[in-house]
Amino acid sequence: MGAPTHCGSRPIHYSGEPALTDALSMQPVAIVRSAYKEKFGIPRQPGLANSIISTIELLPEFSSAEAVRGLETCSHIWLVFVFSECVDKGWSPLVRPPRLGGNKKLGVFATRSPFRPNPIGLSPVKLEQVRIEGKQVYLDVRGADLLDGTPILDIKPYLPYSDVIADAEFAVADRIELLDLPVHFSEQAKIHCAHYQRTHGEALDLQISELLRCDPRPAYKKNDSDRIYGVKLHNLDVRWKITDEGIYVETIETLREGEGNAS
Ligand SMILES: C[S@@+](CC[C@H](N)C(=O)[O-])C[C@H]1O[C@@H](n2cnc3c(N)ncnc32)[C@H](O)[C@@H]1O
Secondary structure, eight states: OOOEEEETTEEEEOOSOGGGGSOOOOOOSEEEEOSBOSSTTSOSSTTSSTTOEEEEEEOGGGOOTGGGTTGGGOSEEEEEEEOGGGTTSOOOSEEOOGGGTTSOOEEGGGSOOSOOSSOEEEEEEEEEEEEEETTEEEEEEESOOOOTTOEEEEEEEOOHHHHOOTTOOOGGGOSOOOOOOOEEEOHHHHHHHHHHHHHHOOOHHHHHHHHHHTOOSOGGGTTOTTOOEEEEETTEEEEEEEOSSOEEEEEEEEOOTTTTSOO
16 A cells, blocks of 8 residues: 555545655646536536636636636636535445436446545636736636636646547436426516626526526426525525426525625
8 A cells, every 4th residue: 555645635545656656736726706606506517508607717826828828719628626515525436416317326437426536527618718917817718517716726728639529428418408498587587687687797587597497406306396496696596496387587686795605
């Protein structure tokens, strides 16, 4: 058994290559600023709520025009990040992916579960722009699946000639699953969306529709069509329910100061 290696605060033991027994310690290069203030409701993969823009804020040590030179020529980038809310939650070799209805188990390495031996995630996202304000570099990206405050370990260009694998297959997740239901907004919700459009220039109704069509409900609660759920999006509390006939946005309220912070 080799010497313990540390990733985060947890020791990892290797039995193999001597070079791998050196301590692994990593430091985030950036932090995500996103509309997602809690894990519930975040799309389960990137590219599903493309009307929502998140910002990758480079940390001072890495925030220079040199470090991102050439990145503006990429349409998409890979984000390697830490599932920061799961770091101390442990992992199990078998997990129940929501897409399998919550009752079938797959090996953790056959899933994208956040609960992994090393809680590292990987998301390709559309790069809208590289923004440089003084020394501060921001990357505006579209369709990310990341909680506000997520630490980014690395940023890499997406390479179309190599990263697109046209004949790739994965039998248990072979297509996007979105609810094909109309989204209805109450009068109160419509007024709030119109106000948000005027004050923020963003189509909140489109953002909410995209999120809810991903069906954030836990697999085992999908038959309970009377249940009202809430998601925190931006600084808003959005209340909704899903029935066999449609998706109903009941109310949108502004959260009080501090309530919209990612926990
Ligand atoms: C299933 S994971 C997939 C992430 C990534 N695309 C991947 O495949 O590695 C996406 C989910 O991770 C959760 N998530 C996002 N940011 C997180 C964070 N910082 N800590 C813990 N969980 C997070 C959200 O609930 C989101 O729906």
